[in-house]
Amino acid sequence: MLTWRRLHVKVRAAHAPLTSRLVTRQHAWTHGHLTSCLKLSTSTALRKDFFKDVETTFVEMKKKAADALPSSNWSPFYINPNLPPERADIVIVGGGVMGWSIAYWLKKMENSRNGMRVVVVEKDPVYTQASTVLSAGGIRQQFSLPENILLSLASADFLRNVNEHLNVYNEDPVDLQFNQSGYLFLANEKVAHIMEENYHIQSQFGAQVSLLSPTQLQERFPWINTDGVALASYGLENEGWFDPWSLLNGFKRKAISLGVIPCTGKVTDFDYTVTLAHMYDQDVMVRRVKSVKVQMPNSPEYQPVECAIVINAAGAFSAKVTEMLRVGSGDKYSIDGIPFPVEPRKRYIYVFNCPDGPGLDTPFLIDYSGVYFRREGLGGNYIGGASPDEENEPDAGNLDVDHDFFVEKVWPELAHRVPSFEKLKVTSSWAGFYDYNTLDQNAIIGVHPLINNMYCATGFSGHGLQHSPGVGRALAELILKGGFETLDLSVFGLDRIMKQEPVLERNIL
Numbered sequence: 300m301l302t303w304r305r306l307h308v309k310v311r312a313a314h315a316p317l318t319s320r321l322v323t324r325q326h327a328w329t330h331g332h333l334t335s336c337l338k339l340s341t342s343t344a345l346r347k348d349f350f351k352d353v354e355t356t357f358v359e360m361k362k363k364a365a366d367a368l369p370s371s372n373w374s375p376f377y378i379n380p381n382l383p384p385e386r387a388d389i390v391i392v393g394g395g396v397m398g399w400s401i402a403y404w405l406k407k408m409e410n411s412r413n414g415m416r417v418v419v420v421e422k423d424p425v426y427t428q429a430s431t432v433l434s435a436g437g438i439r440q441q442f443s444l445p446e447n448i449l450l451s452l453a454s455a456d457f458l459r460n461v462n463e464h465l466n467v468y469n470e471d472p473v474d475l476q477f478n479q480s481g482y483l484f485l486a487n488e489k490v491a492h493i494m495e496e497n498y499h500i501q502s503q504f505g506a507q508v509s510l511l512s513p514t515q516l517q518e519r520f521p522w523i524n525t526d527g528v529a530l531a532s533y534g535l536e537n538e539g540w541f542d543p544w545s546l547l548n549g550f551k552r553k554a555i556s557l558g559v560i561p562c563t564g565k566v567t568d569f570d571y572t573v574t575l576a577h578m579y580d581q582d583v584m585v586r587r588v589k590s591v592k593v594q595m596p597n598s599p600e601y602q603p604v605e606c607a608i609v610i611n612a613a614g615a616f617s618a619k620v621t622e623m624l625r626v627g628s629g630d631k632y633s634i635d636g637i638p639f640p641v642e643p644r645k646r647y648i649y650v651f652n653c654p655d656g657p658g659l660d661t662p663f664l665i666d667y668s669g670v671y672f673r674r675e676g677l678g679g680n681y682i683g684g685a686s687p688d689e690e691n692e693p694d695a696g697n698l699d700v701d702h703d704f705f706v707e708k709v710w711p712e713l714a715h716r717v718p719s720f721e722k723l724k725v726t727s728s729w730a731g732f733y734d735y736n737t738l739d740q741n742a743i744i745g746v747h748p749l750i751n752n753m754y755c756a757t758g759f760s761g762h763g764l765q766h767s768p769g770v771g772r773a774l775a776e777l778i779l780k781g782g783f784e785t786l787d788l789s790v791f792g793l794d795r796i797m798k799q800e801p802v803l804e805r806n807i808l
Contacts, residue, residue, distance in 0.1 A: 379600060383562040383593050386605045387418040389778070390591045392566050392620055393612035394421025396431040396543065397756050397763055399550035400771030401610055403465075406557035408775050413558050418604060420593055422565040428698060430614050431547050431764055433731025435648055435673065435682060436540045437663050438765035439482040440506035441532060443497045443805035444741070446790050447762070448504045450769040453786060455537035457768035458546075464768075465549040467556045473549035475541040480674070481534040483520070483662040484806075485716075490667060491529040493805055498532055507535040522657045523664075524716055533662065540663060540673055543764055550767075566613075568592040569623050570603065571750075578748060579797055583634050586624050586750045608778065609753045615643035615695075615732040617757040626749055634797055635749065641758045643695040644735035647684050649705050650727040654679040655719045665808060670712040680726075685709050686808060698730040733761050739801030744770060745777065745792040754778060755793065761808055 389405065391398045402419050409415045426432045438458065440451045457464060462472045486494040494510075501508045511531040516523060519533070555561060570590040575582055588609045594601040611620045621627065621639040629635025656679050663673040672683030685708055687693060693701060705725060713720045736743060736758035743758035756774050759766060769786060776784045783789060790802055 379595060381563060381595065382600075382602045383418050383420065383564065383604050384416065384560060385602070387416045387560070388606065389415065389417045389608045389610060390604055390606045391417065391419045391610040391612055392591070393610075393614055393617070393757075394419045394424075394551070394561065395426070395429050395612065395614055396547045396550060396767045397614070397759075397770065398610070398612035399547060399554055400767040401612060401756060401774050402559045402771075403550050403554040403557070404771040404775035405779065406554060406559055408779050416560065417554075417558075418560045418562055418606075419554070420562045420564055420566055420591070422563070422596070424563045424596075426547070428732065429547075430732050430734060432544050433648070433698075433729055434543055434761075434764050435663075435671075435684075436543045436764065437482070437673070438541065439534060439538045439663070440501060441482055441484055441497065441508060441534055441538070441806055443493075443500060444790070444802070445500065445504050446786070446788055447741075447766075447804060448501055448506055449786055450766045450788075452505055452537060453769040453772075454765055454767070458541060459537075461546075461549060465553040467552055470552065473545055475545050475549075477539065477541040478674075479536060479539040480660065481536075481538045481662040482532075483534075483664045484532040485516075485528050485664070485666050486530045486532070487527050487667045488529045494530050494532050497805060507537065509533045509535055520657070520660070520662075522717055522719065524718055526715070527667075538663070546764070546767070550771075562593060564593040564595050564602075566591055566620065566623075567594045567601065569609075571624060579634050581633060583749060584629070585748075586626075587752050588624070588750065607752065609750075610774070610778075611747075611753055611755045611757060614734040614757060614763070615641070617641050617734060617755065621747070621750070621753075624750055624753075626747070637797060637799070640738040640796060641734050641736055641743065643732040644760075645693045645695045645698070645730050646686060646733055646761075647693075647700050647704060647728060647730050648682055649684055649700075649709065649725055650675060650680065650682050651720075651723045651725045652679050653681065653720055653723040655722065656681060657717065657719075664716070666712060666716050668712045669808075670709055670716070671808065672713060672717075681723075683709060683713060685712070695732065698732075700728045700730050702728065734758055734763060736760050738796060738799070739803055740807045741802050741804050742766070742770065742788075742791045743793060743796065744774060744788050747793055748797055 391402055398419050402417050405417050423429060438451060438455060440448050442448050458475055458477050461475055465473050498508055498510055511533055513525040513528050516531045517525050569588050571586045571588045573584050573586055576585045590603045590605045591609060592601055592603050611617050613620050618639040618641045627636060627638030661674040665671045670685045672681050675682045734757050740760040743755050747753045747755055754774060756770055773783055773786050773788050795802055
């Protein structure tokens with residue numbers, strides 16, 4: 300007890316006000332209860348010798364407690380080492396590949412080392428539900444929008460030279476297992492003209508793509524049944540697939556080496572201000588985030604993090620982030636009544652084996668029926684699937700796999716296109732989420748008009764992984780330099796969301 304009295308005398312003698320939160324602990328001693336109440340401060344006005352005295356006292360008290368209770372690891376001053384800092388410049392909500400790409404580019408572009416404090420908050424540290432690691436890992440240039448084509452070209456260049464960007468001293472190089480076998484799109488008579496129009500746009504913006512007639516297709520890939528195919532489009536370079544987990548970890552490892560602070564926790568609320576502004580010909584409420592409330596896993600403990608900028612990279616669950624700020628809660632006929640148009644959509648991926656199936660030259664094939672497949676390693680292994688019809692979207696409340704969907708919808712189309720797949724055997728399967736943009740299935744990139752310090756990078760609807768290197772760089776430019784420099788991605792801004800003017804991409808899978 301005398302130790303506590305001496306400590307309180309020192310605290311009261313401090314020259315600066317004590318500002319931080321109250322920490323209360325209770326411990327049962329032999330002669331009753333001791334309740335410890337201590338206020339500590341991080342104020343710079345406190346003298347260094349005061350902190351040294353307090354630290355010395357803490358050490359003495361812990362030693363006495365250990366001597367009194369040798370079998371206990373109790374400490375009266377436990378501080379969770381996993382808490383995020385109380386203040387940061389930028390908080391990124393979502394630690395998938397997009398969040399870590401943005402974090403990497405922000406730190407790479409900062410003017411001085413440790414000049415900016417960036418925190419990445421991820422609720423699922425082992426990524427059991429993350430879209431990144433549950434995807435098929437494809438990359439292609441065969442889009443119809445120039446911005447998507449250019450993003451893919453930039454990302455492909457990044458992937459080819461990944462260790463020039465993400466190498467960390469004394470660590471193993473990043474091995475993406477980038478297989479550049481191309482994408483092969485098949486079109487019937489009904490959509491062949493669209494494929495041809497897309498081809499001209501792709502060629503105009505630098506994509507190396509070849510159109511194949513049914514005869515040429517059969518010659519190039521004799522294992523394909525060309526029945527019903529009017530035209531095919533084949534990517535000659537910068538297309539294929541890679542390991543999503545390796546890219547995610549590569550970004551994360553490099554960003555942390557540059558000083559980014561990782562935090563395992565869940566963003567549950569925001570402290571924000573609201574002001575009235577006039578935009579889109581109406582008066583609207585504009586929010587500004589002051590701090591982010593981060594709850595620790597499996598605990599009621601939380602830490603508010605003051606910040607200047609928040610980045611919404613929460614993927615399929617990014618709408619929940621804006622809902623905490625009551626975006627979309629206004630009158631349905633007003634701008635404030637427009638919800639953030641991103642929701643989780645469940646997609647199945649099936650792993651199957653077919654010893655007599657296509658060989659090493661197999662591209663990532665997309666049939667006009669919507670069914671797709673690609674090779675998975677060696678030994679006759681493949682992965683494949685299809686997107687369901689809009690009216691048959693599966694329940695996104697879980698990641699259960701519907702095996703009947705494969706038998707009824709996927710397998711018949713696979714066996715029709717590749718006859719050897721009649722004998723395939725499913726060996727495994729999983730499900731993952733698309734961050735599905737319900738407005739136009741395209742990316743949402745930029746600052747939210749109703750939250751003037753929240754930037755968004757979400758809504759990719761299945762192509763976020765492949766575009767993560769390019770989008771991360773673009774958003775970092777927008778934040779740090781005030782505008783896009785390398786690639787102009789303003790077409791994906793939130794202005795179109797407010798105006799309900801979709802930007803359509805023809806090649807969405």
